[in-house]
Amino acid sequence: MSFQQGLSGLNAASKSLETIGNNVANANTVGFKQSQMQFSDIYASTLSGSGAAQIGIGTQIARVAQLFSQGNITASNNPLDMAINGDGFFRMSSGGTITYARNGQFELTKEGYIENAAGGRLTGYMADANGVVAIGAPTEIIINKADLAPKATTKYELKLTLDSRKDPLVANNFNPDDPTTFSDSTSVPVYDSLGNSHVLRTFYVKTAGGQWSVFATNDGVPIGYTLPTSATNPPVPLGTMQFGTGGVLTGTTPSPLVAAMAVTTGAVTPFNISIDHAGTQQFAQAFGVARQLPDGYKAGTLTGFDVANDGSIVGRYSNGQVNVLGQVILSRFANPNGLQNIGDNQWVETAESGVPLTSTPGSSGLGAVQSARVEESNVDLTAELVNMITAQRYYQANAQTIKTQDQIMQTLVNLR
Known part of the structure; x- marks a missing residue:
């Protein structure tokens, strides 16, 4: 009798509706992956082993x-939200238990951990104070909210256009307070080891057709000599620049030019700044930087951070600097x-899933991470409604x- 076939069909249809209902219920669940019910037929075993007359049950x-x-x-609108574009799962730690997720809706805890709604903490690699990521065993990512320490200026890249039409001047007549004694000048803020700001101003005195003397002051104080100048205390340049007939800088003497910045702030003194004039040229046009x-x-305080496509968490500081704080990792399964x-x-790993391959986003076949983005459920409501019918x-x-x-x-039964 075919009651068993019909009953199994009813059960299969009921389970299929349950699966469809679960898909529809999670159509707005971020990172949800739809399920599909798959069935197989049932045949009774026979002693003869012949299947010629078998009818399924x-x-x-x-x-x-x-x-x-x-x-x-x-x-x-949440910069901590992340979406995976491609293969892979976020690797989460929940009290030491490792789980995997596609839902990248995260928030920052008071301790600085990046956490999802279930309390799982995002894992990855941490970076040192210099922004160098330490690749090793994955750990729970914690955002370091400490201030960024100041960095003393040691190098100054300065590319100029000097006006070749200027008349030559006498270098020994240079006075930073007298604009008639120099051809051009420019200034820039620099910092000592404690982060105190100082103004380094460089002056350019044309002394011959292709030669310029370079002088400098530190917060208005001449570097290398004192005012007033005299025959026994002449102004001392940092060095000279030489230009070829095509207006291209051929070299400096000495190379590089170095400004010794003496300070009284309690920072390292003097701190030397190497001035690189590479690319500077001398043409018949106005002075330009x-x-x-x-x-x-x-020093700077952390004002926010972003997540790059490779998972790098890049902090933004009030001093305009950026620094890598850590890196998100992804895992994928065979x-x-x-x-x-x-x-x-x-999800959690099982023997059937295989061991995870864990690496940085964009490598080893893993997808990229997109910040301030979420991955919607992959449920197709139209298809599910048709499947429901x-x-x-x-x-x-x-x-x-x-x-x-x-x-x-x-x-x-009615036969008698």
């Missing part, structure tokens, strides 16, 4: 497969369908086979 659930296709990526890049900075779903948008018809059809069988049984 129904259907059964073969497995519930999750479809790890990419969900749509949409913008978010093309590049002015000193490398020091004052068989993601072997992962066990434990709820809260998380199909499952309903399937349920009705199996119920009809049971009803028909019941009518046949009733006919047999």
Whole structure:
């Protein structure tokens, strides 16, 4: 009798509707991956082993497969939200238990950990004070909110255009307070080892057709000599610059030019600044500054941070500097369908999934991380509603086979 076939069909249709219902319920769950019910047929065993006259006895659930296709990526107002564009899972630590997630909705705890709604902490690699990421065993990422220490200026890149039309001057007549004694000048803020700001001003005195003397002052105080100048205390230049007939800088004497900055702030004194004039030229045009890049900075407080595509967490500081604080890592599996779903948008590793391959985003076949983005559920509502209609018809059809069988049984019972 075919009651068993119909009953198995009803059960299969019911489980299929449960799966569809779960997909529909999670259509707005960030990082959710839809499930698909897969069935297999059932045949009774026979002693003869012949299958010529076998009739199946129904259907059964073969497995519930999750479809790890990419969900749509949409913008978010939270800079800590992250979306994975490609393969991989976020590696989370929950009290020492490692879980994996595609939902990248994170927030910062008071201790500085990056945490999801289930309390899992994002793991990765930490960086030292210089922003160098230490690749090793993954650890829970904690944002270092300490101030960025100041850095003394040691190098100053300065690319100029000097006006070749200027008349030559006498270098020994140079006085930083008298603009008629120098051709041009420019200034830039520099920093000592404690982060105190000082003004380094450089002066350029044309002494011949292709030769210029370079003088400097530190907060208005001449470097290398004192005012007033005299025959016994002449102004001392940092050095000279030589130009070829094409107006290109051919060299400096000495090379490089060095400004010794004496300070009374309690910082290291003097601190030497190497001035690199590479690219400076002498043309028949007005004086101009093309590049002015000193490398020091004052202390700064952390004002925010961003996550780059390679997972680097880049902190922004009030002094305009940036520094790498850590790096997010991703994991991928040879068989993601072997992962066990434990709820809260998380999976755990199993023997069927295989061991994870863990690396930085964008490497080893892993996807990229996008900041201030979330990955939507990959549920196609239109398809699920059509599947729901199909499952309903399937349920009705199996119920009809049971009803028909019941009518046949009733006919047999009524035979006398």
